[in-house]
Amino acid sequence: KQWYQRRVRVSRQNTLDNFTLLPSPSENIKIHMSNGNLIKTVRVERSQTAWDLCLSLVLKNDLPIDGNWTLVEQLVNNSCERTLEDHETVIKIYKSWGSNSENKLNLVNNRKKWQFLETPEMFFSGSVLDRVRGRTRDEIEEVLTEEYFSEKAPPVEGYLHFKDQKHNWSRKYFILRSSGLYYSTKGKSRAPQDLACFTTLQDVNIFFCVNAKIDHRAPSEHALSFKPSSGNVTLKDMKCIAADTEDDIMRWYHALRVVKFGDKIPENRASVLLEVTQEIERVHEQKKQAREAAIKK
Numbered sequence: 001k002q003w004y005q006r007r008v009r010v011s012r013q014n015t016l017d018n019f020t021l022l023p024s025p026s027e028n029i030k031i032h033m034s035n036g037n038l039i040k041t042v043r044v045e046r047s048q049t050a051w052d053l054c055l056s057l058v059l060k061n062d063l064p065i066d067g068n069w070t071l072v073e074q075l076v077n078n079s080c081e082r083t084l085e086d087h088e089t090v091i092k093i094y095k096s097w098g099s100n101s102e103n104k105l106n107l108v109n110n111r112k113k114w115q116f117l118e119t120p121e122m123f124f125s126g127s128v129l130d131r132v133r134g135r136t137r138d139e140i141e142e143v144l145t146e147e148y149f150s151e152k153a154p155p156v157e158g159y160l161h162f163k164d165q166k167h168n169w170s171r172k173y174f175i176l177r178s179s180g181l182y183y184s185t186k187g188k189s190r191a192p193q194d195l196a197c198f199t200t201l202q203d204v205n206i207f208f209c210v211n212a213k214i215d216h217r218a219p220s221e222h223a224l225s226f227k228p229s230s231g232n233v234t235l236k237d238m239k240c241i242a243a244d245t246e247d248d249i250m251r252w253y254h255a256l257r258v259v260k261f262g263d264k265i266p267e268n269r270a271s272v273l274l275e276v277t278q279e280i281e282r283v284h285e286q287k288k289q290a291r292e293a294a295i296k297k
Contacts, residue, residue: 003236005082006146006176009239011124012272013102017038018215025046025135026043026044026045026046026091027043027044027095027244028041028042028043028044029041029042029044029090029094029105030089030104030105030108030271031057031071031106032104032105032106032107032139033061033107034106034107034108034109037124040057040061042056042057042177043169044090044091044102046089046090046091048091049086049087049088049089049090050070050071050084050085050086050088050089050090050291051069051086051087051268051271051272051275052088052090053069053071053090054069054071054086054107055069055275055276055279057069057107058060059279061108061126064109065276065279065283066109066111066276067113067114067269067272067273067276068082068109068110068114069108069109069110070083070086070106070107070108070109070110071083071090071102071106071107071108072084072086072105072106072107072108073093073103073105074103074104074105074106075103075207075227076102076103076104076234077102077103077235078207078225078227078233078238079209079211079215079216079235080208080210080225080227080238081207081208081210081288082205082206082207082208083108083110083113085257085261085264085265085268086266086268086271086272087267087268090105090291091219093105094230096230100234100268114269116254116257116265117265117266117269120148122146123250123254123255131143134149135146143158148255148258149258149262149263149265149266151178152178153176153177153178153255153259154176154255154258154259155178155257156246156252156255157173157174157175157176157190158173158174158250159171159172159173159174159242160172160174160183160241160242160243160252161218161219161220161241161242161262162174162183162198162239162240162241162242163216163218163238163239163241164191167217167237168216169218169219169242170183172185173187173188173196173253174241174252175190175195176252176255176256176259177195179197179200180197180198180199180200180201180259180261181198181199181200181201181241181256182195182196182197182198183195183196183198184196194284198239198241199226201256201259201260202260203228203229203230204226204228204229204260205226205227205228205229206225206226206256206260207223207224207226207259208223208224208225208253209221209224209225209240209242212240212242215235216233216235216238216240218240218242219242220242220243222242222243222244222245222246222248222249223242223243223249224240224242224249224252224253224256225239225240226239226240274287
């Protein structure tokens with residue numbers, strides 16, 4: 001039994017109901033498949049989520065049925081990419097690109113998709129790690145609920161490099177709050193008057209920088225960029241942060257996701273795994289019926 005199961009509330013329809021209706025009920029969208037350079041043009045309905053489309057493509061193309069499939073949004077001219085959350089609507093993303101866009105949607109099987117939920121201790125800070133060491137799974141769940149899936153932000157802070165308004169990279173002490181990402185103007189001070197807001201997370205999407213050191217002139221390849229959900233921004237003007245190690249940037253990435261999406265993350269996993277189980281059972285039943293029919297002949 002996973003630590004988050006008791007807290008899951010599958011609410012995909014409520015999420016869809018909150019989206020603004022789009023003028024077109026469906027769109028033809030090109031999807032770059034996982035097996036090489038194959039591109040599929042698929043008709044995507046207004047209400048289809050990223051996971052809905054993943055599952056449809058998996059079933060239609062006889063791909064392995066599992067919950068690791070994702071859609072990756074690639075912003076070519078901005079040298080960045082991100083994995084769509086399973087509940088995000090595909091057309092909403094597609095429409096945000098504008099006309100004649102070179103951006104891409106890639107179908108990817110990512111075995112680390114649920115790593116944060118399945119092995120959350122990998123992303124704990126020192127104080128939280130001390131609290132969960134030697135605990136039972138239920139006790140760890142209580143810590144996670146308090147520290148990660150509550151109204152307050154995960155306890156993540158530390159030094160990061162960031163691109164300032166003059167497009168130069170600097171190093172500051174960053175602190176994550178439920179209202180956004182902040183850095184201290186006075187060393188490691190957490191006093192409210194010493195914190196400057198780097199970015200809010202409402203109406204902002206979080207991307208991994210591609211070729212960070214070359215295209216974004218970052219001090220390392222372990223970098224994230226922040227782009228408004230609507231409207232265009234040039235690569236040069238994108239807000240970016242960079243860490244010294246991959247583990248560090250992944251810790252920040254998942255913490256930012258928790259602040260932005262909250263309980264939707266474990267809810268998505270529960271919903272996806274339920275659908276995967278149902279589809280596997282359906283396929284097995286079809287094969288069983290086919291074998292029985294062949295025997296009778």
